[in-house]
Amino acid sequence: MSTIINVNQNILEMEYAVRGPIPQRAAKLKQAGKNVIFCNIGNPQALGQPPLTYHRQVISLIEEPAKIERERELKEIFEESPASNLRYEDFISEDILNLSEEILTKTGMGVGAYTESKGYFFVREAIANFIDKRDRFAPKSNLQSNPESIFLTDGASDGAKRVLDLLIAKKTDGVMIPIPQYPLYSASIRMFGGVQVNYYPDEEKDWALNRATLEDAYSKATQKGVNIKAIVVINPGNPTGSILDARSVHEVIKFAQAHNIAIIADEVYQENLYGGEFVSFAKALGEIKTVPLFSLHSISKGFFGECGHRGGYLEVRNPPQISGEDLDFIDLLLKQASVSLCANSVGQIMTYLMVSPPKKEGKVQEKFIEEKEKVLANLYEKAIMVRKSFEEMDGLEAFGKTGAMYLFPRLNKLPTGTDDFDYCMALLEETGLCVVNGSGFGLKNHLRIAFLPSKKDLEDVLPRWIRFHNNYVNGTR
Ligand SMILES: Cc1ncc(COP(=O)(O)O)c(C=O)c1O
Structure with missing residues (x-):
């Protein structure tokens, strides 16, 4: 038995x-x-859905660096005596070979080694540049993203779980989630022993968010003794597929500011818009310093669809100080990340490629x-x-x-x-x-x-x- x-x-x-x-x-x-x-x-x-050639060619070369030189040698042999069933385009472009070499150099010893617990620094730098460009944060302004506030994660799920795990300190700690919601949130809140507090986007108004609904959910929960720590917003939405307008995003920020709570912005579908406009929480937050923001992104969605590679990042703005300690939330996220050593290295490179599409004009970009x-x-x-x-x-x-x-x-x-x-x-x-x-x-x-x-x-x-x-x-x- x-x-x-x-x-x-x-x-x-x-x-x-x-x-x-x-x-x-x-x-x-x-x-x-x-x-x-x-x-x-x-x-x-x-x-x-087919994977993007750009991503997969780089990843294959990074996994097996010897292929870079071999590809160059084969190309030379082909140029000297072109075989009838091959075309020049069948070879990996020199730009991709160079990029892969560059990435390999930046990793140090290649993708078989553990990385820093926050993730490769060059990847975090590239993510920060991507955020600055996306949200048009001016160079040297205090809105610019800081690579030290970014963590590479094994998918956005991992990022969300890390934040929730740290935020939920007591059985009475609550996290507000939209209903309907992506079950990662209800499941994780349950797993970490907190209270799920539902709020209801207005379905008939294109799933918009308004302050009154948020206040209603907040006051009902607090009356029952729940101490709300954060609100989760999924934009564009899963399962609704809706895209939040700027007004809704600002309503959430004002609400979070009024109640001194954090925002967890799940923005994994930011490229899947089909005509709508995406307003990031980082952009909408602007100069506000009193609202902690945890933004999540992922290689699983968009036009990449690299779900199995498990890559993504978490960006922290306005990290809260830890009560009774000379530490802030980023210090603790680092401590927590260190326990798993690092996010998987190939997922990190995929994330790098997601935030660094080909810049140089030419065949690869086309x-x-x-x-x-x-x-x-x-x-x-x-x-x-x-x-x-x-x-x-x-x-x-x-x-x-x-x-x-x-x-x-x-x-x-x-x-x-x-x-x-x-x-x-x-x-x-x-x-x-x-x-x-x-x-x-x-x-x-x-x-x-x-x-x-x-x-x-x-x-x-x-x-x-x-x-x-x-x-x-x-x-x-
Ligand atoms: C809203 C939302 N967040 C997070 C995830 C999980 O993403 P990842 O594969 O990056 O963990 C999903 C997956 O469907 C999702 O829909």
């Missing part, structure tokens, strides 16, 4: 819908040979722009396809601009006695389309669809979904 043990109840009780019962059933159906279209998770390359625009255009077209199909579904409504990789429509007309989970499970069983029920993100009578599968798969499944939907909600199945 196996040993029986007690484990951390917080982990036992936490939930993670994106990989919950519906996706698990989908995996079983697939194993049994059924055609399943996975629209349950923002994992672009799992659904056929190809990069072409591939980037193709991925983004393809995502946008698929979003439109899905949104259009909603028009034919009885009682289904989607609000907000389209951002991120998701749509989160409301199911206004579910048959009595059924809920969004039943709907999504039946949809999976009947059509092979795997989406996640809104209740998995905290909001009932909704569903989240990730518009990542190929256009062909969507063209195939959307008419079946429309038929299923209208029959299901009208009880004519």
Whole structure:
């Protein structure tokens, strides 16, 4: 008989819908040979999105530096006697070879060694430059990003967990999260033993945030003895796919300032805008020094989709002082990071490439722009396809601009006695389309669809979904 043990109840009780019962059933159906279209998770390359050549060529050379010289030698042999089935473009460009050498030199001994606990300094410097450029922070101004306030992380999830782990000091410490939310936040708050405090973006106003809703959530929680430490904002949103307007971003900052709490800005979808405008919290915060800000970014989303490589960063602005200690939050983040030694080195280089796209005009830049625009255009077209199909579904409504990789429509007309989970499970069983029920993100009578599968798969499944939907909600199945 196996040993029986007690484990951390917080982990036992936490939930993670994106990989919950519906996706698990989908995996079983697939194993049994059924055609399943996975629209349950923002994992672009799992659904056929190609990686960018720029990123992958550099990474391959960095992993095996001997290839750099070999490539040059092969190119020379080719130039002397061109083989008929090869073209000059088949060789890795000199610019990429040079860049890879440069990166290798900056790493010191290559990617097989531990890095500084905060991450390679040259990568943090490149991230700081990227932020300054993105937010138009003037050179030498006090708004400029500081590489010493940046931590490389194994994906944004890792960054979020580090901050929450440090912030949640007592059972009564609370963190405000939007509902619907990405379950990383509810799960992590649970894992670290804090209190989840829900606030509700205004769905019918394109998921905007207003001070009154935030104040309402705050006062209800504080009346129950919760000590709110931070508010999480996901922009562009997951699961909603919405893009926050500047007003909403400023409302959150004013709210955080009034209550002396930190902001955790999850901005992993900042490149997935499809026409909307992204306002970073760092930019909106400007000169305000009284609001601690933790901003997260990642290589998993945007047009990179390098989820498996686990890379990202955390930037800290206005780090709070630690009570009773001569330390600030960055000192403690460093201490905490040191325990895991460092974020994975290849993910760090991927992050470097994310923030340093090819600058020099030429073939490498042209190809990069072409591939980037193709991925983004393809995502946008698929979003439109899905949104259009909603028009034919009885009682289904989607609000907000389209951002991120998701749509989160409301199911206004579910048959009595059924809920969004039943709907999504039946949809999976009947059509092979795997989406996640809104209740998995905290909001009932909704569903989240990730518009990542190929256009062909969507063209195939959307008419079946429309038929299923209208029959299901009208009880004519
Ligand atoms: C809002 C949000 N934050 C964080 C993550 C996780 O990102 P990463 O792969 O960088 O850990 C996701 C993944 O889907 C996400 O949607």
